[in-house]
Amino acid sequence: MENKSHALAAGTFVLAVAALLVALAAWLTRDTGEHRPFEISSREGVTGLQPQAPVRYKGVTVGRVQSIALDQQTLGNVLIRIAVDGTAPISPTTFATLGFQGVTGLAFIQLDDTGPTSAVLASSDEQPGRIPMRASLMSRLSDQGAGLLTQLDEATQLASQLLAAPNQKKLMDAVGNIGQAAANIGQLAQQANQANLPALAQEAGATLKSLHTTSDRLGQSADAIGASADAFKGMSLRMSEPGGTLDRIAEGTTTLTATGQSLNATLVPRLNRTVDDTARTVRHISRAVESVSDNPQALLLGNGVTPPGPGEPGFAPPTPR
Numbered sequence: 001m002e003n004k005s006h007a008l009a010a011g012t013f014v015l016a017v018a019a020l021l022v023a024l025a026a027w028l029t030r031d032t033g034e035h036r037p038f039e040i041s042s043r044e045g046v047t048g049l050q051p052q053a054p055v056r057y058k059g060v061t062v063g064r065v066q067s068i069a070l071d072q073q074t075l076g077n078v079l080i081r082i083a084v085d086g087t088a089p090i091s092p093t094t095f096a097t098l099g100f101q102g103v104t105g106l107a108f109i110q111l112d113d114t115g116p117t118s119a120v121l122a123s124s125d126e127q128p129g130r131i132p133m134r135a136s137l138m139s140r141l142s143d144q145g146a147g148l149l150t151q152l153d154e155a156t157q158l159a160s161q162l163l164a165a166p167n168q169k170k171l172m173d174a175v176g177n178i179g180q181a182a183a184n185i186g187q188l189a190q191q192a193n194q195a196n197l198p199a200l201a202q203e204a205g206a207t208l209k210s211l212h213t214t215s216d217r218l219g220q221s222a223d224a225i226g227a228s229a230d231a232f233k234g235m236s237l238r239m240s241e242p243g244g245t246l247d248r249i250a251e252g253t254t255t256l257t258a259t260g261q262s263l264n265a266t267l268v269p270r271l272n273r274t275v276d277d278t279a280r281t282v283r284h285i286s287r288a289v290e291s292v293s294d295n296p297q298a299l300l301l302g303n304g305v306t307p308p309g310p311g312e313p314g315f316a317p318p319t320p321r
Helices: 003-026 137-162 165-194 197-240 245-294
Strands: 034-040 054-057 060-068 078-085 094-100 108-111 129-132
Touching: 034 094, 054 078, 054 129, 197 245
Parallel strands: 034 129, 054 108
Antiparallel strands: 034 078, 054 060, 060 078, 094 108
């Protein structure tokens, strides 16, 4: 009876110590910080993800996975509820991906952000904020695996066709042609080395010297042309400066114009009067000649008395015969 009582006491003591250890572990591992709930709706599978899996923001653990269930709002999606530390900068541009820990196959939630922002994603126990889930690297590789395998198969078939017997012969012929071309190039190089290269070099040197001499002459001609241009410029300046040739020519033209105006104002009227007097004198001489021609005795007897004309006193009309 005493053995049973001692065994019962020992078992009770062990159970009490185990309960204390569990309570101590729970107390030591408790998280006293403030957490905010968020939800992640994923179209992709979440194989390897379990409750209490870590949630990391840029590699830093900031929370835990609380529950995993099917999304009742979006059919076909998986709804993941997480609790994140209140100090984590969860913004409207934050997104989640599924990460894996080494080769164990255990998954965790990786949070990241597209850029710096000061906005905070609102969340509460009644209405948790939703973070979008993006496909992970493994998901993208699995999605593209079929396409990669198809392309690899096509590449293998093309390589097999390229290495077929007829194509191998063509490739060998092409390689032989390339070798022959290289040999021909080598022979040409040897012939060029055996040619009279020093004479060609001398001719090239003479040509270069001739070009140098020609360039020197061109330079001298350019200098002469520049000097002529400077002399012409100086002559133009002397001609156009005040009191220069152009001014003297302008003064002479002005003097000639004034002289012409003076001649027009004085000499021409006098010439006109002289011409008029000469014309009257010539008319008088002409009338005198006519008078002498009509009455020559007037030179000895004079003109006499001129008979009165019509309308004058003493005029007598001639009598008809």
